[in-house]
Amino acid sequence: MRLLLFTLIITAVALQTQLWLSDDGYRKTHQLRVAVGEQRTQNQDLANRNAALDAEVINLKKGRAAAEERARSDLGMxxxxxxxxxxxxxxxVRRQ
Known part of the structure; x- marks a missing residue:
């Protein structure tokens, strides 16, 4: 009975050690969660930029005023x- 209890305790300690200290353990999981959060933020920023560019393209295709404004500001027309x-x-003027 004592041998079984000792074996179970050693097994539990070994599993906990792997969970907390191994390369695929808790630290790696936490790092991946942080990286996923950062990537989601970056993706949202890029999606917002893409939406603004899409709106500008639609405006340039359909509206004359936007094309005139771009011609004035970018081309100096x-x-x-x-x-x-x-x-x-x-x-x-420099005086001497």
């Missing part, structure tokens, strides 16, 4: 009957 003024900063 002006519209019909508009006047373009370029303001050049004055250079400081």
């Amino acid at each position: 002006i519209g019909h009957n508009e006047t373009f003024f370029q303001v050049v900063p004055a250079q400081s």
Whole structure:
């Protein structure tokens, strides 16, 4: 009876040691849970960015105003009957 009890205790200690200290034990499980949480956050950020880009593409395909705004800001174009003024900063004059 004592031998059986001793064997059960040794087995329980060995199993607990494996659970807490092995490479596939509790530490690894915790690390994987943290990594999954970080990946989910990153995936959500990318999904939000993709949704914004999808909305911009749809707006560019269907709306003329968005295309005009992109042409003005990215390409420096002006519209019909508009006047373009370029303001050049004055250079400081050195007096000697």
